Amino acid sequence: xxxxxxxxxxxxxxxxxxxxxxxxxxxxxxxxxxxxxxxxxxxxxxxxxxxxxxxxxxxxxxxxxxxxxxxxxxxxxxxxxxxxxxxxxxxxxxxxxxxxxxxxxxxxxxxxxxxxxxxxxxxxxxxxxxxxxxxxxxxxxxxxxxxxxxxxxxx
Amino acid sequence: xxxxxxxxxxxxxxxxxxxxxxxxxxxxxxxxxxxxxxxxxxxxxxxxxxxxxxxxxxxxxxxxxxxxxxxxxxxxxxxxxxxxxxxxxxxxxxxxxxxxxxxxxxxxxxxxxxxxxxxxxxxxxxxxxxxxxxxxxxxxxxxxxxxxxxxxxxx
DNA sequence: TTGAGATTCATGTTATAACAGGTATATTTC
DNA sequence: GAAATATACCTGTTATAACATGAATCTCAA
Numbered sequence: 001x002x003x004x005x006x007x008x009x010x011x012x013x014x015x016x017x018x019x020x021x022x023x024x025x026x027x028x029x030x031x032x033x034x035x036x037x038x039x040x041x042x043x044x045x046x047x048x049x050x051x052x053x054x055x056x057x058x059x060x061x062x063x064x065x066x067x068x069x070x071x072x073x074x075x076x077x078x079x080x081x082x083x084x085x086x087x088x089x090x091x092x093x094x095x096x097x098x099x100x101x102x103x104x105x106x107x108x109x110x111x112x113x114x115x116x117x118x119x120x121x122x123x124x125x126x127x128x129x130x131x132x133x134x135x136x137x138x139x140x141x142x143x144x145x146x147x148x149x150x151x152x153x154x155x
Numbered sequence: 156x157x158x159x160x161x162x163x164x165x166x167x168x169x170x171x172x173x174x175x176x177x178x179x180x181x182x183x184x185x186x187x188x189x190x191x192x193x194x195x196x197x198x199x200x201x202x203x204x205x206x207x208x209x210x211x212x213x214x215x216x217x218x219x220x221x222x223x224x225x226x227x228x229x230x231x232x233x234x235x236x237x238x239x240x241x242x243x244x245x246x247x248x249x250x251x252x253x254x255x256x257x258x259x260x261x262x263x264x265x266x267x268x269x270x271x272x273x274x275x276x277x278x279x280x281x282x283x284x285x286x287x288x289x290x291x292x293x294x295x296x297x298x299x300x301x302x303x304x305x306x307x308x309x310x
Numbered sequence: 311t312t313g314a315g316a317t318t319c320a321t322g323t324t325a326t327a328a329c330a331g332g333t334a335t336a337t338t339t340c
Numbered sequence: 341g342a343a344a345t346a347t348a349c350c351t352g353t354t355a356t357a358a359c360a361t362g363a364a365t366c367t368c369a370a
Binding site: 047078079080083084087102103104105 | 355356357358359364365366
């Protein structure tokens with residue numbers, strides 16, 4: 001019996017090692033998730049990365065964060081945080097201000113408009129996420145998280 | 156105790172719902188994997204997507220595949236297979252030929268150079284993949300694959 | 311306090327992703 | 341068999357990713 005993934009990517013031969021299938025499975029699932037999350041956010045004019053930045057800055061509160069710190073907190077590596085924040089500043093979702101104490105730093109903060117947009121987009125996202133994860137038992141979710149940690153650590 | 160992922164993305168508050176962490180975990184792991192696989196392939200002058208195309212065409216044999224079929228078999232959705240194949244043709248890894256029977260189709264086939272490159276790159280990739288997945292038990296791998304299938308299906 | 315190195319950000323450039331629209335060929339329908 | 345529709349691909353354009361480099365500022369040691 002061909003595996004589900006084998007069908008999805010129309011692969012004729014079965015996977016040689018189960019690890020191969022698991023690895024492709026992770027990449028495939030992330031791709032599917034990213035696509036669907038981006039589609040969800042599109043009506044709000046946000047990409048997943050932008051949404052992620054808004055959440056990070058919301059969490060940071062009035063202190064804000066500098067670009068490097070935002071980059072460290074992003075789920076996916078973004079090699080050009082500077083211009084990402086520029087674009088979001090252009091959209092008035094974020095404000096940038098050079099730090100007085102250390103003038104190398106530019107502190108970014110979420111604006112009121114950014115907070116409003118985040119508040120509008122979040123419920124839609126949470127509902128969709130819930131719908132995806134509800135079918136897994138608590139134990140499965142825990143096992144999934146642990147397995148992924150092991151895979152990330154092995155670097 | 157903060158979770159591993161919480162540390163990685165320096166998130167101060169714990170995840171509200173375990174599903175949230177699982178979802179971010181998938182995206183994070185895929186990002187880490189993609190980065191490391193692309194680094195592995197860099198010495199060969201290949202990206203993951205290009206490597207993926209070579210494998211697909213190798214599997215298709217001398218019959219080759221048209222662009223749409225290649226797109227369907229790719230792990231991650233690529234919205235511009237046409238130019239992806241153009242670039243690979245430019246590199247002489249792939250040949251393109253308009254199909255005589257149905258002139259809308261352009262059949263792509265892997266070239267000898269493509270096969271040689273694939274043969275060189277694959278062992279490095281397989282070793283790295285093995286290293287990552289060896290720490291998981293067979294049962295964990297199976298559970299991981301099943302959990303990810305459930306998540307993908309819930310769309 | 312000054313010079314070396316580190317840190318943070320900006321900028322230039324190229325390649326690729328993403329989106330929209332157009333063209334040629336097949337297929338279906340009437 | 342002609343028109344309408346569908347399919348597969350290409351092309352143009354814009355936005356973003358990716359990479360490399362440079363400029364400004366800070367830190368720390370001598």
